[in-house]
Amino acid sequence: MELQERFAAGDLDAFESLFRQHQGEVYRWVMRIVRDPAVAEDLTVEAFWRAHKAHGGFHPEANFAAWLRRIATNLALDHLRKRRPYVELPDDLAAEQKPDSAVQQQTRVALRKAFAELPPRLRVVAQLGLIEDESYAEIAEGLGISAGVARTRMFRAVRLLRKNLRRLGVHA
Amino acid sequence: MKKPMRDGMNDNMKDGLSADEFATMREQLRDAMPPLDELGIGAELRRDLWPDMRRRLEQPPVRVPWIDWALLATASAAAIFFPALIPALLYHF
Numbered sequence: 319m320e321l322q323e324r325f326a327a328g329d330l331d332a333f334e335s336l337f338r339q340h341q342g343e344v345y346r347w348v349m350r351i352v353r354d355p356a357v358a359e360d361l362t363v364e365a366f367w368r369a370h371k372a373h374g375g376f377h378p379e380a381n382f383a384a385w386l387r388r389i390a391t392n393l394a395l396d397h398l399r400k401r402r403p404y405v406e407l408p409d410d411l412a413a414e415q416k417p418d419s420a421v422q423q424q425t426r427v428a429l430r431k432a433f434a435e436l437p438p439r440l441r442v443v444a445q446l447g448l449i450e451d452e453s454y455a456e457i458a459e460g461l462g463i464s465a466g467v468a469r470t471r472m473f474r475a476v477r478l479l480r481k482n483l484r485r486l487g488v489h490a
Numbered sequence: 491m492k493k494p495m496r497d498g499m500n501d502n503m504k505d506g507l508s509a510d511e512f513a514t515m516r517e518q519l520r521d522a523m524p525p526l527d528e529l530g531i532g533a534e535l536r537r538d539l540w541p542d543m544r545r546r547l548e549q550p551p552v553r554v555p556w557i558d559w560a561l562l563a564t565a566s567a568a569a570i571f572f573p574a575l576i577p578a579l580l581y582h583f
Contacts, residue, residue: 330547334540337539337540337543338538338540341535341538341539341540342534342535345534345535345539346533346534346535349526349533350526350533353523353526355536359535359539359542362535362539363539363542363543363546364546366543367543367546367547370547425518425522426521426522427522429518429519429521429522429523430522430523433519433522433523444519445523448515448516448519448520449519449520449523449524449525450525450526450527451525476512476515479515479519480511480515
């Protein structure tokens with residue numbers, strides 16, 4: 319019996335094999351959204367836990383990785399919704415300290431703040447697309463939406479980001 | 491091959507955003523929040539998460555104690571039979 323068939327039938331060894339195959343990929347994807355290693359680890363485990371609970375509804379011919387990525391993306395989005403509106407990035411994940419003017423530093427801080435104020439469903443698209451350089455197709459697959467919707471969200475995110483920046487006194 | 495975002499910036503520009511404005515925003519954002527791959531840290535999983543998963547699988551399911559169900563039933567019955575108590579119940583919840 320194939321691995322995914324065994325997983326769908328509730329076989330724990332098959333689940334462990336799938337976990338070991340996909341944990342790195344799920345972690346990388348979640349990390350791109352939440353940018354916090356500890357949170358990304360927790361959400362990776364939670365995504366697999368939800369997948370394990372839902373094994374009976376999984377179709378063995380379906381794409382396990384894509385299914386798991388959608389579960390993980392939804393969890394990451396929930397995390398962004400619950401998190402405080404503006405959280406400064408940990409030092410190791412913020413931009414490296416560059417020897418430039420105070421104005422440039424202020425612009426960076428304003429950008430991070432304006433970005434954090436975006437609604438999570440727009441922020442996640444902008445983060446994956448503009449910062450992490452993922453394609454519309456990959457973003458759409460991860461979010462379970464069409465590429466057209468991903469594109470629309472991207473433009474709404476950029477427009478809102480510019481508005482937030484103007485409010486903060488930065489003209490981008 | 492899937493087209494990365496930087497190559498797709500000229501597609502369907504709308505909402506008054508030009509390709510240049512879009513590109514400028516992208517560059518500024520990447521300057522303020524560099525991609526994880528550029529930082530060289532944090533993007534890769536540093537440890538096996540299976541032991542955590544195992545612990546999660548072995549956790550007993552969360553069960554609501556019977557006393558909570560009894561309290562809920564009592565409160566519901568009180569609200570149905572004595573509606574005047576609802577403000578007092580709301581105050582205590």
